[in-house]
Each structure stands twice: as structure tokens, then as C-alpha cells.
Amino acid sequence: MKFIGIIPARYASTRFPGKPLAMLGDKTVIERVYTQVSKALDDAVVATDDVRIFEAVEKFGGKAVMTSEAHRSGTDRCHEAYVNVCSDADIVINIQGDEPFIDPSQIEALKSCFEDPDVDIATLVRPFDSSLGIEALKNPNTPKVVRDDNGNALYFSRSVIPYLRSESDMNLWPLKTQYFTHVGIYAFKAAVLADIVKIPQSPLEIAESLEQLRWLSAGYKIRTAITECPTIGIDTPADLQKAIQLLKLKKHD
Secondary structure, eight states, X not given: XXXXXXXXXXXXXXXXXXXXXXXXXTEEHHHHHHHHHHTTOSOEEEEESOHHHHHHHHHTTOOEEEOOSOOSSHHHHHHHXXXXXTOOOSEEEEOOTTOTTOOHHHHHHHHHHTTSTTOOEEEEEEEOOGGGHHHHHHOTTSOEEEEOTTSBEEEXXXXXXXXXXXXXOGGGHHHHSOOEEEEEEEXXXXXXXXXXXXXXXXXXXXXXXXXXXXXXXXXXXXXXXXXXXXXXXXXXXXXXXXXXXXXXXXXXX
């Protein structure tokens, strides 16, 4: 199988405009993402709607492609980029453009899911650290996921799932069962990606604002791989400051 990594990167972020070009140490955020992805994939491309990002990627020696400004999601942008670069890859991996510390092992974990020929879509989940407590688990910006015995996702939610009916003290929930949080990196068979971008939004997706629920509602299965690696997604300037501190710690390791 051939794999391609596509990194959607928009300039006009509501909470942090221009974040792909924000400096993280001596490199931009998007360059750090691209560098990490290239450690696991021979073919990687940044999909953007802004010429400033396009030119910045080409300047550091990366590969970029222009895409429409009208896309509803990174998945839609990812599909257009796949078509525009005339890729013949069997599997398309959609990597967030704001994850500068993505570990190559995480991409390898996604790739390994497709050793099963029945897998159409794959994503990552992380065991929740119970020491973080119930308030961290309840954070709606951290989607939770429950899985079946084969590792397929049953449901994703911003609410805490599963609900522990036998334990009235929610503070004890993280100690009583293993929760999983979702890591927003996806891999698709190319033909499946072409199909899912045609599916209209589902009521569940609209309710939770999680696009993967559209695919589950349409009958697709999503295989999950477990990762223990910590990551920092940069959504705000405050997140960037956390990333800068983490980068300093890594340099001292």
C-alpha cells in the first residue's frame, strides 16, 4: 500500500489567525508538523487556502497545494488536495496542521490498521490519565470515544462516556473504568475519502459538532489505534506558549 500524508492548514482561524505561520522556536508551526510527518511518510503535502502558507512551505523545502476557501472541514480540503496533486496513494492520512509534536509512531500506528483489508477509516485514541481528574475528562473540547471488542469506534462524544450508573460520585469515575479520548488524526482508503465528502451532515454530527459522527451514521466503521504519546494542539496563542515551553523541555532531555 502507498500512503500520503496531507496536512490541512488554514490562515483564517477564528481563535488564532495565521497560526500555521506562528514561530515555535526557530521554525513555524507548519514546518514542525511537516518535519514530524516526513519522518514516517515519504509523501507529504500541506493543503492550504492561503498563498502565504503555500510560499512558506515551499521556502523550507516542503510540498504544498492550493485548495478552495469554501471547504466545511479539513477532510474536504484533504480530498481536494489528494485530487489536485494527482496522487495514486491507496491510503490518505489527514494530519492536523496545528500538531507540531505529532510522533512518527502515531502515524505508524494508523498505517498498521490497514493491515486488515476490511478497515476503511482509522483514527487514534489515548487512554485517559485518571490522575487528571473528572473535570479534565468532562472538558467538552476533549472528545471521548467508546470502542467495541475489535477496536472499532462505537461513538464519539463531548460528554463523558460511558456513564457509570453504579458510581454516584463522578470524581471516582476515572478510577473505576478506562476512558479513552480522541486524537484528531485520520486515515482513509482513497476511495472511501472520495465517498464520505459527499455525505450530508447528520443530526448527530450537528448536535456534537464532530464530523466523524457523520461517517458512523452513514454506516462506516472507524478502526482505532491506541497511542500513549502526549500531543499539544495549538488552537490559541495561549496554546502556543505551552508549546514553546514544551519545546524548551524537549531540548533539555
